[in-house]
Amino acid sequence: MTETQPAIHVKALHKSFGDLEVLKGIDFRVDAGEVVCVIGPSGSGKSTLLRCINRLEDSQAGEILIEGEDITDLDADVDKLRTNIGMVFQQFNLFPHLSVLKNLTVAPIGVLKRDKAEAIKFAHEMLERVGLAEKASAFPAHLSGGQQQRVAIARALCMQPDMMLFDEPTSALDPELIGEVLDVMRSLADEGMTMMVVTHEISFAKEVADRVVFMDGGVVVEEGPPLDVLDNPQTDRARQFLRQVKEH
C-alpha cells in the first residue's frame, strides 16, 4: 500500500449500454478529504461514472478501487462497500412510505445492525446538522424539494460513510431552494468529507472544489484546480461548454 491511498481510484474504466459506449477509458482519482466537482455537457457520462463507482451500473473493463478494494470485482462484497459510499440523487429518492426518521434509520439498523436507540439519536443529530431537527416525524411528501434533498443528505450521513457522491443534487430544485442544499454541502466539505459532485453550479465548484474534472464524450478532457479549469480552460470543448453554461 502506498502512503496516500486514494478514496476512489478509477482505472481505464469502460462502460457500454449495448452498442453505445458511454465511458471510453476513464482514469481518475479522488483522495481522502478531497472535493472533486465533475462538469460536462449532457450525455457525457457523468451520471454513469458516478453510478459505476457504487456499482449501480456494471462496467465492462477497468477497475474502481474504493479505499483499495475493487468494487467491479465479481467477488467484491458490494453491499458492504456501498455502506461506505453515500449517494445523493437528483430526484432525492426518499422513501415515501417512511417518516423522515425512519428514512434515516432503516439502513443503519437493518444493514449496519446499529442499536435502535443509538441510531435514532444519531439520526436526530444528522437532521440537526442539515437544519431540519423539527422534521423528524414528517413524511417526505410534506417537505419542500430543498428539505427533501437535505434529508437525503442526512440519510446518507447516517451510514457514516467515508465518501459521498452527489449527482446533480440541485438540478431538480426551484432556484430559491438551491442555496440551502449547497450550504449543507459546503459545510460537509469544510468538515473534510471526501466528495465527488456532478454539478452545473459553476460558482459552487469554483468556491468549494479542490479539483474540477471536465468530461465530454465519455472521457476526461481536462482536470485541475478549479480556477485553472473554470477560468482558463485549455481545450476548445471545455471553453465552449463553459461559455454555454455561463450564458444561462
Next chain:
Amino acid sequence: MGSFVLALYMNLTPRQKTKIYITSMYVLAAVVALAVGLLADWERIGRNFFNTEVMRDMFPDVIFIAAKNTLLYTALSFSMGLVLALMLALMRLSSIAPFRAFAMVYIELLRGLPALITLIFVGFGVPIAFGWSIPGGTLGTGSLGLAIVAGAYMAETIRAGIEAVPKGQTEAARSLGMSKTRTMFTITLPQAFRIIIPPLTNELVLLIKDTSLFFVLGSTPGTKELTKFARDFLNSTKNATPLTVAAIVYLIITLPLTYMVRRLEKSAAKAR
C-alpha cells in the same frame, strides 16, 4: 303529420332536445315500473322469496355455520393465495430464467382454466392419481384449490405493483447497502402493496363468491357455505326464500368491500 313533428323537433335548440330526451326516458321508466307493479303476482313472490317462516328456520345456522364457513374459506384461500402470488410475482421478476418461465406458465395456465376444474382436480384428481388427499377436509382442499387459482391472478397484480414503484427507490436502498431481498421487503413491497390494495380487494370479493364452488367437494352439515346451505334449504322447503337470504348475506359482506375499493381508488386518483 310525421314529417311535421320531425320538422318541429329539428327546429328545437340542443338544450330543448336534451330536455325532451331526458323527460321521455323518465316516462318510459315509470311506465315499465308501473307495468311490473301491476302485472307481477306479489302474493306469490312474497310467499316464495320472502317467506318469513323459512327465514326464521334458517337462523341461526345461516350465520353461524354458512356465513362463517364462507368467510373462513375466503380468508384461508386469500391468505394462501397471497403468499403463493407473492412467490410467483418474485419468480416472475427473478433474474433466474427457469423461475421466470415457471411463473409465466403457471400464471397463464391457471388463469386460462375454469376455477371449478382446478377445484375438482385438487379434490378428486390428486387423490385418485397419488392415493392421498390434501389434509384439512373440505376446508383444506377447497381453500388450496381456490388459492392455486387466486394466486395466479394476484401474482400479476403484485408484479404490476412492484413494477410501478420508481426505479430510484431501489437504487436509493441499494446505495445504502441494503441487499436485494431487504430492499424488496422493506422498500419496494410496502409501496407496491399500497398501490394494489384496490385490485387485491376486488380479488377478495371474487374469492368470496368463488367459495360457492366448494359444493363440488361434497359437504357435511358443518362444512356448508352460504350457497350450498341455501340450495339444500331450498330443496327441503320447496321455497326460494333461502336464495334471497343467501344473496342478502353475500351483499352484506361484499358491498362494503366494493365501496371501500371505490373510495380507495378515488383517494389514490386524488393523490396523483
